[in-house]
Amino acid sequence: MKLGSLKHGRDGRLVVVSRDLARCVEATGIAPSLLIALEDWRRTEPLLRALADDLEHDRADGVMEFNPANAAAPLPRTWEFLDGSAYLPHVERVRAARGATVPESFYDDPLMYQATASGFMGPRDAVPVADESYGIDFESEVVVVTGDVPMGATVDEAAAAIRLVGLVNDVSLRNLIPGELAKGFGFLQSKPRSALSPVFVTPDELGGYWRDTVLHRPLLSTLNGEAFGHPDAGTDMQFNFARLVEHAARTRPLAAGTLVGSGTIANQDTGVGASCLAEKRMLEIIADGKPVTPFMRFGDSIRIEMLDDDGDSIFGAIEQVIEKYEH
Incomplete structure (x- = not known):
């Protein structure tokens, strides 16, 4: 699973990123930021993994290009x-x-x-x-x-x-x-x-x-x-x-x-x-x-x-x- 953040405020918006780094999908419905996801990892990890699987198999909604120029630090x-x-x-x-x-x-x-x-x-x-x-x-x-x-x-x-x-x-x-x-x-x-x-x-x-x-x-x-x-x-x-x-x-x-x-x-x-x-x-x-x-x-x-x-x-x-x- 690959995770990143899009630029937004101080803590960014959490996204799951495809293995080839070409696409991403927002994961803010699971946790608004990666830091918050890490603090609740027992709950968020399986949900993020499921979303990553959906992204890889073209089942995710709201997929967009992942552009590092628009990325914050994870x-x-x-x-x-x-x-x-x-x-x-x-x-x-x-x-x-x-x-x-x-x-x-x-x-x-x-x-x-x-x-x-x-x-x-x-x-x-x-x-x-x-x-x-x-x-x-x-x-x-x-x-x-x-x-x-x-x-x-x-x-x-x-x-x-x-x-x-x-x-x-x-x-x-x-x-x-x-x-x-x-x-x-x-x-x-x-x-x-x-x-x-x-x-x-x-x-x-x-x-x-x-x-x-x-x-x-x-x-x-x-x-x-x-x-x-x-x-x-x-x-x-x-x-x-x-x-x-x-x-x-x-x-x-x-x-x-x-x-x-x-x-x-x-x-x-x-x-x-x-x-x-x-x-x-x-x-x-x-x-x-x-x-x-x-x-x-x-x-x-x-x-x-x-x-x-x-x-x-x-x-x-x-x-x-x-x-x-x-x-």
Whole structure:
């Protein structure tokens, strides 16, 4: 089952989307928004699945074209976005570029921070940034959406709580990060709003690509129309999503609709490219002592997408242009 939201108010209008991403039907008679559907999942899931089946078999009324340009983020806002860093090749390279090693604890204890969840950009929304000097970067990631998760949940309970899977562009302002981390209190201004893929899908929709709560497909990043990276999300993931959700819920319950991110997809094989500019710059520093690749500028574009074995888009593409923000 694939779910999305059309732009409408702050929380969008819930739609069920066809497997080929071409058509959709409003599901507001079941729940007005995806967040409300997730909060009442026991009731809404079977109804949404029935509507999805009707859509696939041409039995649904009110079918319309699904146009990502008219789509909001599937969850335009939610309670929490907790972003991990589960691909340690990314962490290792960032630290190696400044002559630091990775602490042993990083291999057993997930890295995670609390990102902004008050609003997500739609898949075709421009990324507003006030100043190019901030060091504008994209981060191509996988994200899951949970149901209610009790505090102290086990890994098995965390796995069972995963409701949906999607993609995220976790926008980062790299030149603001060092100053914030130096304060010893984490990210804030350096992590603005992120963008979500046109649809989120239920794990069963992914078939054999979803194994052990890991998504086993390459994630494609295209910068200004040129292929940038295609690391496999199922390779070199130190902590699967069940482990990340369990970590997030260790000292707090998670409300239905919580997003948990994988962190930037990265593989040990550097030949597959990268999922963010920072990593490419770090590899340049390691090789030549200085970065050559610039951060993004106004007018630059990024496309993030995952395809199945037939070359069809699974979640639809995030396609964004960097835009100067005028207050």
